[in-house]
Amino acid sequence: MGNIDVGKAHSFISRMREGIEIEGVCDVISFDESGVSLETVCGNMAIEGEGLHVTVLDITSGRVVIEGRISGAYYFDSKPTVKRGLFGGARRSD
Numbered sequence: 001m002g003n004i005d006v007g008k009a010h011s012f013i014s015r016m017r018e019g020i021e022i023e024g025v026c027d028v029i030s031f032d033e034s035g036v037s038l039e040t041v042c043g044n045m046a047i048e049g050e051g052l053h054v055t056v057l058d059i060t061s062g063r064v065v066i067e068g069r070i071s072g073a074y075y076f077d078s079k080p081t082v083k084r085g086l087f088g089g090a091r092r093s094d
Helices: none
Strands: 009-014 019-023 025-032 034-039 042-057 063-076 081-084 090-093
Touching: 009 063, 025 042, 025 090, 034 063, 042 090
Parallel strands: none
Antiparallel strands: 009 019, 019 063, 025 034, 034 042, 042 063, 081 090
8 A cells, every 4th residue: 555644535526527636545556548447545446538647646645636538437346246146146246
């Protein structure tokens, strides 16, 4: 985990879907023009879009700014979830 105060608040702001500013970032997992995966103090987060560029990356302060057309922001767990099958039996989704 990066050098960030775990008690720091996590937030993100997107204006007109033309970029996003995120605070409370611990690490950048991966990025390309269509997606950015981050580890935040609230769990892993994925940003999807088009023409994405990371313009500010300051892990020490926990701040990341991404420019481009934002189509979605999602949180996900690294553990697979358990889904119920048609007859109530549990099955893993990977």
